[in-house]
Amino acid sequence: MMLDGRIFGRMALFGTAYLTLGFILLPLFFVTWLAFFAQEIPSFPPEGYTLKWFGAIADNRNFATGFLTSLQVAIAATLIGLALGVPASLILARQTFLGSSAINQLLLLPIVVPGIVLGTSIYVFQIETEIATGLPVLGSMGGLVAGHALLVIPWTVRLVTASLTGLDRAAEEAAQSLGADQWTTFRRVTLAAIRPGVVAAALFGFVASFGNLEMSLFLVAPGSITLPIAILQYLEWKIDPTVAAVSVLQIALIGGAMIITDRYVKLARVV
Amino acid sequence: MMLDGRIFGRMALFGTAYLTLGFILLPLFFVTWLAFFAQEIPSFPPEGYTLKWFGAIADNRNFATGFLTSLQVAIAATLIGLALGVPASLILARQTFLGSSAINQLLLLPIVVPGIVLGTSIYVFQIETEIATGLPVLGSMGGLVAGHALLVIPWTVRLVTASLTGLDRAAEEAAQSLGADQWTTFRRVTLAAIRPGVVAAALFGFVASFGNLEMSLFLVAPGSITLPIAILQYLEWKIDPTVAAVSVLQIALIGGAMIITDRYVKLARVV
């Protein structure tokens, strides 16, 4: 009786775990399947399978230039985000000073504030900066990258902070007693210890920037385009498996990046 | 000399922390300031201050109905996300079974997969479901909520898992030895221990759903509107401080929710 109850409870829990997983995976599985359908109007049953929609991506100028822009912006934003976020995390994890815990919370804001609000804020900020300084901020690559860098910072702060808590400060003192000066200690011990966190932050930051739509909608230059915007525009006038193929490619890219990163640093330990 | 080096290094680190913070806060501060400008075309210097733009929000039908829709969807999505995510986290944190670590990773997918890809996937999935079953899935409230629930699940899994690692299993055995049966033990000890995680998950899940644009763009019914879509549409034909006022209201709401939650459970401990 007691055992029955336990088994039943456990089955229910297992069931929910798989149900939750299915809930998440089903649409992704579906879009993948669809990308290989032969017919142009996606419907069941498939009339056959083809790879031509993947070919169609390359032929679409918007997808190609959008992909390049997104890639450039994401790389630049990730680098800037890391350059700001890593030192900030180091100081916040190691020092307690006036407002340090508040700062720690505030740095997470871009994860919490809705993208559209963040986009609006940066948009008006850049407009006003442009008006005030006369510099071409809005619609410039720099403005777009700056906006996207905001998305990278919270990931950096969280993941680097998490990996720092695993580092024994005594290890840094040990390095110094062994003859390493402060810079060498930082490079060989501190940075090495947070490397998994930095790698994971780069991955998640890159993905957050690459897939971002709201910020780009506001900040992108007229005539310029990012991949998410290209997908949105394409869907406005046409639904065919090309868009599924683009999605599949992105999922495959991100999945591949995660698997490779996971080999290198166990994501489950830092995320 | 040695001390100088240390002080310089420390100053540089402090500097970056504050710079990073400024980078994040400046646009938000700016949009807040702008929301109180008297003139319709935002420019410097302000011609005076007013609260009229906040009044203008209520007069805008799109903002009002969009806010209501977003609120309903976010609440429903949060509840569904918690109902699926909490049991899944419990089983994943407690049991190691075939594929359990893979499942743990996969449940984080909606955070990593770009919103536009996720939106596309659910969109085509719902179209095909509608074609296959004849049920009105796409554009229904149910379909929209289901999509948004996907956004809540990763937060739930991460935050509940984090709060479970703080719970000593012996505490559950202690409860049983004190006379609590399994259900009472679960309710009084296990659930109580993960409550901070659940509260935080509800907060972050709610915010993620409330602010989501991409998913809503695909799934919202024709004629229906969510707050982020309303803001986007408004900006397409007009820039005035109303949109800044909407942003400020949202930031204030989210900030307030975070502060209240933080009183109740220390967010820094679980996030």
Add this chain to the structure above:
Amino acid sequence: MASLTLDRLTKRYGDTTVVRDVSLDVRDGEFLVLLGPSGCGKTTTLRMIAGFVPPSEGSIRIGERPVTDLPPWKRNAGLVFQSYALFPHMTVAENVAFGLEMRKAEKAEIEPRVREALRLVRLDGYGDRYPRQLSGGQQQRVALARALAIRPDVLLLDEPLSNLDAKLRLEVRLEIRALQQQLGLTTVMVTHDQEEALTMADRLVVMSDGEVRQIGSQADLYETPTDLFVANFVGRSTMIAGTIYAPGAFRSEGGLELTCPPGPVTGLATMSLRPERLTIGPDAARLDNHMRGSVAFVSYLGGLLDVHVRLNDRDQVVVQIPNRGDVFVPAIGDQVEVGWPAAACLVFPRETN
């Protein structure tokens, strides 16, 4: 309180038997300690008593009540864990009250009993704090109060002192023992620490490899261990390998001829000597076994000195002498006379593993 009876308790996981045929009678009010190295089955035995591990065979009775098939929440056993296992989200008072609530006690009854339990562990006035606000020793005392508040039939302690630092361990050890005697609690404690076991127990059970090796008082285990394992595990011993070639006659592998009490052991044997039974200096000559050796190492332990004496290439003994002002303290390399009475020799068959 009640007595506790284990009858041929066995636990198997697949082909592995982790507890084999353990039978015990814990008398009403007795403090029994299960002592053994990690992996000896002592914790599994305790968890079977508590109800968390269903036995493969055998039965458990608390008083006259068979509990073998009851779930933990129906056994009325008070359990104290190594990790304290307090409920972190409840105050101290709520922790202590938990068991009483489960018993559907009235509010009016709960409050005085919680206060009484906290008074017993000297934590009056700590009721409103949270566990994280207390020191480790205080937390373990709360755990004890929580277990006592339900007036359990038996109290089960699972390495309750392992997480405390040395000084606190000594303190809480005395407190638990005093409380147990004052309230007449039938208690089973699990530990791997022999000093803890020796100072707290009424009776000890030495376990190894899932089996009971010996049950008895401190003196039983120390003076008359039933096998080499117990001799080794309880107290310090010097071992000399050799052969019993005639009743009471032992020849060491290094060639020493030693006299020991005649016993059933013949052939390959190991002699176990307690360091404090050996004598060093001129007095040694009067003892049954005496010989010359050279001092290899002297270790100064405050009240005690350990003198390691090398007798020949293979045999070495440790002599423990109390550090009295008038004592003769040899230096490293000194030639000394060492001796011990035949009665100090414990001889066991050689264990082949």
Add this chain to the structure above:
Amino acid sequence: MASLTLDRLTKRYGDTTVVRDVSLDVRDGEFLVLLGPSGCGKTTTLRMIAGFVPPSEGSIRIGERPVTDLPPWKRNAGLVFQSYALFPHMTVAENVAFGLEMRKAEKAEIEPRVREALRLVRLDGYGDRYPRQLSGGQQQRVALARALAIRPDVLLLDEPLSNLDAKLRLEVRLEIRALQQQLGLTTVMVTHDQEEALTMADRLVVMSDGEVRQIGSQADLYETPTDLFVANFVGRSTMIAGTIYAPGAFRSEGGLELTCPPGPVTGLATMSLRPERLTIGPDAARLDNHMRGSVAFVSYLGGLLDVHVRLNDRDQVVVQIPNRGDVFVPAIGDQVEVGWPAAACLVFPRETN
């Protein structure tokens, strides 16, 4: 290796002085232990030697080299931490090689020295593992190898055994001591564990409240402690409060008239007695101080028995007797004769705090 000299070393944080006027000479090849309760300043002293804490006053010399103003990386001190402090992302061999790389040693030179250091700590063949793949004891031995590989002028050990379990602690203790003697390492170790300190040190420094209380050998500290703190902290003591009313004449608060060696102390005083210097039974009558008392408690510790004897309402002593087969073991409540020689009495002025 080199000697180490501290001259009037002082550390203040604002108004708080955590180390005051510490002067020490550690001889070349000597194992010196700083012993004291937590907060006594021993760790701060070690960290000043290592260079992590700049002294407020005073100076430090390693051999003839003044190092007071040098940063840690220029002091050539090998440091071993309680937490091992290994570099988690480097293999064992890379950990050990780190200090040599910092010294710009050639690759061809590094490898044999790493192998040699690992051989010294008996971890040959573990070079390719990562720290997390090793046990606590092995990790601490890697930390030791890493500190030794740079051939430090002094070896500094900061509670190196605290994180190990009891059995391992004993083992690593012997290993460190053997290695230190074999290599003739000038060593300073910090610990709060007196047994550890007594068994490992050549010389000990007892600290309290930031000051040195006594420097000396084990026997110095145990036999002739300079104050009540040292008597209490090193070894076990029974304390009797009373008054010195004439040279060599002590009257306890409970009214006992006791004889002690004449000394400088007069007025309110505390007598400290080592439990093993007391005699129980008929032999006690021959000793300078002897009286009747009743046995309050007997604690069986295997090789030792502690007998607590109540002498009167206020005075109680502990008598430690070795558990030899022929020993007289009193029972609780027995009236017994207890005695001790005048020479066993250590008398100190009463401390007023």
